[in-house]
Amino acid sequence: MNTFYAPLAGLIPKEFEEPIQGEYYSLVPRKWDVSFFDWAELGSKHKLHIPYTVGDMRLKGCNMELAITAESIEEAQGKILPFHVMMYARGIHPFSVQFVSNYSVNDYAGINSRKSSYGLDSLPEGLRTGITSATASVEIWGAPYTSGSSSRRGGLTRSLTPELFAQVVDDVQRWQELRDKYPVCLFLERVLTSSPVVSDTGQSILHVWTGLESIFPKVQSEVSFRLALYLAQLQAPLGDRKDFFQRAKRSYGDRSKVAHGGTIKTKAGEDSWLEAWSILTHTMCAMLQRRRVPTEEELIEELLVAADASN
Structure with missing residues (x-):
């Protein structure tokens, strides 16, 4: 070696x-x-x-x-x-x-x-x-591929500790198992490395959402609601589904404005790119936690079972 x-x-x-x-x-x-x-x-x-x-x-x-x-x-x-x-x-x-x-x-x-x-x-x-x-x-x-960032983003760390390195190495093994089973993971890798180098914020957000949409290829109608719902349910092992659902809906709204030639309007202190990026990275963490990429049907079944259990 x-x-x-x-x-x-x-x-x-x-x-x-x-x-x-x-x-x-x-x-x-x-x-x-x-x-x-x-x-x-x-x-x-x-x-x-x-x-x-x-x-x-x-x-x-x-x-x-x-x-x-x-x-x-x-x-x-x-x-x-x-x-x-x-x-x-x-x-x-x-x-x-x-x-x-x-x-x-x-x-x-x-x-x-x-x-x-x-x-x-x-x-x-x-x-x-x-x-x-x-x-x-x-x-x-x-370099084996283009990578980097067109601008500095607050809220993300540049410091790498031994503990974080150990976590990443452990994640790599689980991620490789996922990418061997689910081809969409290979596409998500390309989206993750290429999105930050797109200098136009709107186009980069659009690119991030291209990755998110690829996870659920069957969604053709009520896209904003259904994508946000599936992404939120995918997060079930990690955190607040309700909050994630609202965040995903808002971010998809930004994506739609860009796709139709509009301008994203954000309040002071908000970062619409970081929100879309965070949704994508948290989605990948949820996949790692589950050790699989569930289908739309499987996520709906989870929702129904959870609803029955709460009654």
Whole structure:
């Protein structure tokens, strides 16, 4: 097995300074800067599938890397996406995967200076030992998909703790079981990673609701009411169905305004995009809790049984 590293932009490691080790995933805090001369060395002596100037630019906002254990780069790239979307399900602010490499940032930082005794003396103590162009071959591939955020959203955290990381890793295993059974989960992954990069808020909300509507493809009439009802019932294991029903109806109203060329009007302090996003991420959490994606008919039966039980 090999280890691949994906620098993550926009996140902050919290409560850990050393790598957090896991079976298939690990988190590696960034310790060192990679100079432009390091990047030039990588570009001329190593295997870069992106321009080294692009690598230099993309790495600037990265405070940590996701390390993935995999047999091949293709397998590693495939493992990044479910981890990414489970981070979103846990309330993490949209972030971006910058590229994938076979060595950590902390390994190739200082690689240019280490090729000569003069450069070696100029490095901090912690960088004086490590790989060089003579002892290792660094390979860097582009990001496996487009990700990130067009703007900062309040209410979502950028801090990643060891406890949250452990929760996400556990979620990934359950999510992979779901996506193997329900193809709609693969579509939801694409919606989650692509929606935040849509710069127009209305179009992004429309895209989020495309994902939500895909869960219930049979809904063709009374769409606002029925979608909100199904989404609320889907939430039954997690919280207040009545509140979720009202939120979903309001958000679907925003979606309809956009779809028909209207303008979303929100009160001060409200974030219509965050509301739609939250409905989607909470829906995925409900799926994880249930370990399945129930059909419309199954949700109606749940509602009827619950109504009978309350009488």
